[in-house]
Amino acid sequence: MAMMCKNRAMDPAMERSTEVFRHPGRHRVAVFALDGVIPFELGIPLRILGGALGVEDGKPLYEVVTCSLAPGPVRTDADFPVVVEHGVAALAQADTVVVPASHELGPVFHEGVLSPRLAGAFAAIRPGTRVLSICTGSYLLAAAGLLDGRPATTHWMHTDHFQRLFPRVRVDPDVLYVDDGDVLTSAGVAAGVDLCLHVVRRDFGTAVANAVARRTVVPPHREGGQAQYIRRPLPEPQLAGTERARAWALDRLDQPLTLRQLAERESMSVRTFTRRFREEVGMSAGRWLTQQRVELARHLLESTDLSVDQVARKAGFGTGASMRQHLQLTLGVSPTAYRRTFQSSGTR
Incomplete structure (x- = not known):
C-alpha cells in the first residue's frame, strides 16, 4: 500500500471535499461502488458492518458510506442505478475500504490493469x-498490486482465470474468505456476508458478530468452503477406451469395485487400463470412483430423507464414518451440515 501511495493522484472532487465521515470514534468504512456494481454485494457491508452495535450502549460501531470515482449516479448490473454522494475523498478518510464486484471493468478483467482514474483512487487510500x-x-x-505474493480468493467460477491473470497471487479456490491481516478477500456473492461477519468478530468479538447474524437471519459462521457449492460433472470422453468400464461402474457405485474388475470390462491388463484411464479422464480410477460416490452422496443427501448410514451404503462408502471423512476432505463439511444447507423442503 505504501508503495502505491508514493505517486498519489488526487481526484479534483477530493481536493475540494470536506470531511465525509460524521461520527468521530466510529470505525470508518468506505464502500467503493463502480459502474456495473452488483446491488446485492454493494449492500452487504452496510447490512453487516452497519448493523454491528455495541453490547453495552447499543450504538453503531461502524460508520459506513458509499463512494465512487465521483459523486453522482452509478450504473448497476440491474435495471436501476444508485446515486452516490461521495467521491474519492471517502477512500482517503476510511479505516476500511470495501470493494464489491462490478461487471463493467473490461481492462481489469482482461488485461489486469487499472485505468488512470482507478489507479489514482487506489493511490488515495x-x-x-x-x-x-x-x-x-x-x-x-x-x-x-495489493495481492502480490499474498493469499487470496475470488468466486469459484473465476479462480482459474484469476490465477492466470495474476500469477503472483496465491489463490485458494476452496475457502469462503481469506484474512491476510490488512487485506481480506471473499469468494462469490454471499461469501461477502461471511467475510463481513468475520471482520465484525475480529474487531469487536463473537457476541457482537452473533447478534448481527441473528438480526440478519444468517449463520454466524458457515462450515466448509466454496467446494460444497461447486458441481463438477466429469466430462465423458468420446474416445473408445475406458468408457464402458465407467458406465458399468456408475451403475454399481454401491458395490466394492476393484481396478481389476474395471480393466476386465475393457479386456485390458490392469497396467494398460490404468494408463488409458488417466489419459482419458485426467485422474486415477480410484480418485474418479471416490468423486462419483461423493456426487451420488450429495444427490441423496439433497433429495431423500435416508439416514447418513443409508446414504453411505448406497453411495458405496460402506459406513457413515467413511462418508463423513470423504465429504469433509472433499467439501469441507459433514453430511449433516451439507444436508441442512441443501436439502429441498419437500424432503424435510
Missing part, C-alpha cells in the same frame, strides 16, 4: 488502511 474485496472485487485489488 492511506497506508495502513484495511482493504476488503467481495467476489470479483478481488480483481481490482490484484490489479492495484
